[in-house]
């Protein structure tokens with residue numbers, strides 16, 4: 001799967017840099033072409049001679065060569081790559097990537113790179129656990145970068161914990177799996193709704209919910225990677241998306257989401273309704289900020305919003321597949337079954353707020369899929385990306 005693939009391998013200043021030699025050997029053995037870009041600190045841990053010999057390419061570290069003035073174009077390099085892998089990635093480089101501090105060839109190349117980026121962190125356990133590192137990694141995830149989580153084990157400090165760069169064989173497997181991805185949604189158009197909706201009260205306030213949009217965005221990415229043309233109707237979220245096969249339409253309210261979804265659905269083969277849509281909106285939207293002194297005690301009158309899923313269910317054509325979500329706190333299965341019928345869905349994804357690690361804002365989820373033939377399939381706790389793959393597997397089966 002890696003045969004003929006162009007891989008930029010970014011190496012930074014960590015003791016795990018020695019593993020880069022094994023990484024290059026493994027990638028080259030599988031037919032990939034590897035171009036090493038190393039930071040100045042990286043060169044303290046492994047020599048460019050070793051890396052150049054293993055990769056059969058001169059190692060790039062500086063913007064230009066002092067010797068003959070040769071200019072290393074990070075733009076050309078970014079366009080050449082089928083993937084960029086940064087392994088090991090130190091806390092410092094992760095911080096620079098998250099904040100666009102392009103003071104070396106590696107980060108500049110990262111900013112120019114249009115290909116998928118894989119990041120394998122390596123650092124001491126406390127550095128890895130620090131809120132700054134967590135936030136920066138979260139930020140990279142939100143850019144669509146894939147983080148290859150470090151393993152637990154003995155670290156260079158002799159402390160034991162999480163921070164050890166994942167083993168080269170495993171990293172190569174992640175890349176290989178990525179390129180192996182079946183294009184089983186090629187030629188299909190998928191509509192996805194994601195995130196919360198905000199229902200305006202006045203120019204500064206709204207009624208919303210805790211949805212982060214992570215599940216819907218993971219679904220959009222997986223569908224696009226598997227060959228689909230995706231229309232992603234997103235409520236207000238702090239997430240980015242980089243795949244050019246995803247057309248993103250940003251909306252704020254349930255009404256805007258309803259209009260965008262109804263417009264896209266007739267041309268779609270499937271719709272996955274992942275958004276946490278507000279069921280009600282204030283009957284009146286104040287034009288000016290509501291003032292406390294003028295109001296005293298306040299009663300809000302709410303009116304129902306359109307049920308997007310039910311409305312698409314009513315207009316569904318033969319062969320179109322409609323997938324819904326049910327996030328429940330109690331009696332999950334019976335609520336999910338009732339929504340499946342009521343909204344004319346083909347299957348529904350049930351997750352419970354009672355399961356630790358499932359539901360809003362986390363990076364993981366635990367789901368069960370209930371279909372209209374009455375079968376129920378439960379899955380263990382997984383990352384939202386893996387959960388998205390499981391859901392897309394079922395979608396592909398339905399579309400056949």
Ligand code: CTP
Pocket residue numbers: 193254273274275276277278279305306307308309310323324325326327339343
């Ligand atoms: N949904 C929708 N439009 C709405 C409400 C919900 O499209 N106005 C979709 C959600 O995206 C999800 C499914 O319907 O796929 C179930 O959402 P949920 O909020 O659980 O269902 P409700 O019918 O609103 O039921 P309740 O809030 O009473 O649990």
